[in-house]
Amino acid sequence: MPSKGLLIVISGPSGAGKGTICKALLKSSDLWLSVSATTREPRCGEVDGTNYYFMSKDDFFDKIRTDDFFEYAEVYGNFYGTPKWKVLEALESGRDVILEIDIQGALKVKQNYPEGVFIFVLPPSMEELRRRIINRGSETEESLDRRFKSAYKEINYISKYNYAVVNDTVFNAVSKIEAILTAEKCRVDRLKDSILKTEEVRIYEQLYD
Amino acid sequence: MPSKGLLIVISGPSGAGKGTICKALLKSSDLWLSVSATTREPRCGEVDGTNYYFMSKDDFFDKIRTDDFFEYAEVYGNFYGTPKWKVLEALESGRDVILEIDIQGALKVKQNYPEGVFIFVLPPSMEELRRRIINRGSETEESLDRRFKSAYKEINYISKYNYAVVNDTVFNAVSKIEAILTAEKCRVDRLKDSILKTEEVRIYEQLYD
Numbered sequence: 001m002p003s004k005g006l007l008i009v010i011s012g013p014s015g016a017g018k019g020t021i022c023k024a025l026l027k028s029s030d031l032w033l034s035v036s037a038t039t040r041e042p043r044c045g046e047v048d049g050t051n052y053y054f055m056s057k058d059d060f061f062d063k064i065r066t067d068d069f070f071e072y073a074e075v076y077g078n079f080y081g082t083p084k085w086k087v088l089e090a091l092e093s094g095r096d097v098i099l100e101i102d103i104q105g106a107l108k109v110k111q112n113y114p115e116g117v118f119i120f121v122l123p124p125s126m127e128e129l130r131r132r133i134i135n136r137g138s139e140t141e142e143s144l145d146r147r148f149k150s151a152y153k154e155i156n157y158i159s160k161y162n163y164a165v166v167n168d169t170v171f172n173a174v175s176k177i178e179a180i181l182t183a184e185k186c187r188v189d190r191l192k193d194s195i196l197k198t199e200e201v202r203i204y205e206q207l208y209d
Numbered sequence: 210m211p212s213k214g215l216l217i218v219i220s221g222p223s224g225a226g227k228g229t230i231c232k233a234l235l236k237s238s239d240l241w242l243s244v245s246a247t248t249r250e251p252r253c254g255e256v257d258g259t260n261y262y263f264m265s266k267d268d269f270f271d272k273i274r275t276d277d278f279f280e281y282a283e284v285y286g287n288f289y290g291t292p293k294w295k296v297l298e299a300l301e302s303g304r305d306v307i308l309e310i311d312i313q314g315a316l317k318v319k320q321n322y323p324e325g326v327f328i329f330v331l332p333p334s335m336e337e338l339r340r341r342i343i344n345r346g347s348e349t350e351e352s353l354d355r356r357f358k359s360a361y362k363e364i365n366y367i368s369k370y371n372y373a374v375v376n377d378t379v380f381n382a383v384s385k386i387e388a389i390l391t392a393e394k395c396r397v398d399r400l401k402d403s404i405l406k407t408e409e410v411r412i413y414e415q416l417y418d
Contacts, residue, residue, distance in 0.1 A: 120397070163395040176395055183392030186372040186385055188329070 005032075005096040006184055007087065008177070009117055011106035012121035013151035015133040017167040021121060024174045028183070032090045035097040037063070039106060040078035055084060071101075075140045082109065096181065096200035103154045110160065117184050120161040124168040126152070214241075214305040215393055216296065216322055217386070220315035221330035222360035224342040226376040230330060231309045234384045238390070241299045243308040246272070249287035262292060280310075280317035291318060305390065312363045319369065326393050328386060329370040333377040335361070 008031070010018050024032055037053040037061045048054050055063075058078050063069060072081030082099060090097045099116075101109065111119055123129035133147055158164055164178055167173045184190065215239070219227050235242055246262040248269045257263050262408055264272075269288050272278060281290030292307060299306045308325075319327055332338035361367065365372055372389050376382045393399065 153327075158397055159399075163392065164397050164400060165395055173356050176391055179388040179391035180395060181366050181387035182385055184370065186328075186374055186389060188367055188370050191367070191373060 001096055005091040005094050006181065007091060007116035008096060008098045008181065009106050009109055009116050009118045010098060010100045010121060011118065013103065013154045014147055015129045015151060016121040016123045017132070017170070018100050018172070020170055021167060021173050021177065022098060024170050025098060025177060028127050028174060029178060030099045032095040034082060036080050036088050037083045038078060038080045052093065060068055066105065070112045071105045073105065084112070102137050103157050107160060109155065117163070117180065119159040119180065120158045120164045122164055122166045124166055212303055214244060214303050215302040215389065216325035217305060217307045217388065218315050218318055218325050218327045219309045219330060220312055220370070222312065222328065222338065223337045223356055224360060225332045226341070226379070227309050227330050227332040229379055230382050230386065231307060233379050234307060238387060240307045241304040243291060243296050244291050244307050247287060247289045253401060254308045255389070264344045279321045280314045282314065293321070312366050313344060316366065316369060322366060326372070326389065327370040328389065329367045329373045330382065331373055331375045333375055342406060
């Protein structure tokens with residue numbers, strides 16, 4: 001039986017660079033990206049199971065009732081959720097799972113799966129965060145101000161996370177997150193679940209036989 | 210003011226390879242090695258402050274009375290101890306300090322400095338541990354058996370540690386320990402002491418000003 005994988009939650013304020021970091025992590029490490037379920041219609045070119053798991057509202061509500069989402073939210077009439085069954089299946093098969101999610105979502109995931117590794121991505125400075133939000137170009141002056149103020153407020157939630165990583169460069173941030181994964185796999189309080197089942201088990205078997 | 214350094218305690222049963230790992234760590238990382246204080250006479254070539262801090266028994270006992278050792282022990286009439294004042298001085302100046310110590314010593318250090326990073330070095334297998342103890346060549350059959358049984362028993366103390374690292378190869382073990390140091394510096398519960406004083410402080414200052 002393989003050792004259980006780690007759930008790595010990459011979160012932080014909008015504009016901190018979560019998406020870029022996740023893409024780079026997926027290239028350099030053997031991680032399984034958690035894909036969201038949604039009730040919205042697939043757009044042109046979107047593939048079920050790659051971009052989203054597309055579901056009817058009825059199926060989505062059934063899954064809510066059976067507590068099958070780590071978290072879910074309604075955005076403009078469509079529902080989006082993190083499918084617990086898909087994530088747990090990957091973790092049980094020994095895969096490390098990466099989940100990119102906003103702060104409200106991450107806090108709900110933590111309630112449901114506290115043994116996850118919760119990483120807060122910080123922009124190098126608030127000026128840089130402002131610059132990144134502006135550079136997206138898709139914001140009006142008003143929505144920009146709202147996003148920026150919300151990012152300010154959200155940084156207070158950092159204390160709920162295990163780690164904070166400053167996204168000064170993607171390379172630095174990814175290196176730190178990879179180090180965090182290596183370290184987490186050496187944590188004694190995870191031994192029973194992971195290392196004990198592989199390397200250390202031989203020692204323990206000899207010890208207690 | 211520099212951010213406070215980390216105290217990294219490398220411990221584990223005799224024969225697990227603590228010494229080799231520490232030597233390799235000192236070569237690859239900018240760490241300060243904690244040097245023990247002792248009441249024994251310097252041997253030929255030993256340098257005060259490099260091999261040991263050599264002290265008179267009177268001075269050593271004074272330091273015990275003023276609680277200036279993280280831990281100390283008597284071995285064949287000589288005293289050995291980890292000088293708290295030297296370690297704290299290095300940590301306060303921002304240096305990461307490495308301390309190689311047996312399990313009994315590490316548990317005492319933990320009582321005195323629980324914020325240290327306690328790493329348990331495991332041999333790849335108990336056969337390998339036996340082979341390593343035999344290869345030292347300095348053991349009688351009886352003392353070898355005693356050491357081996359004690360190593361067996363000592364592995365039970367692993368639950369008191371933060372991390373366990375299997376010393377399959379020195380390169381692997383050192384890489385894992387370096388990852389642990391990187392990760393520990395990203396821990397949110399250390400932010401106040403370390404990261405907050407450097408990178409994140411700018412964000413926080415802007416946030417709360």
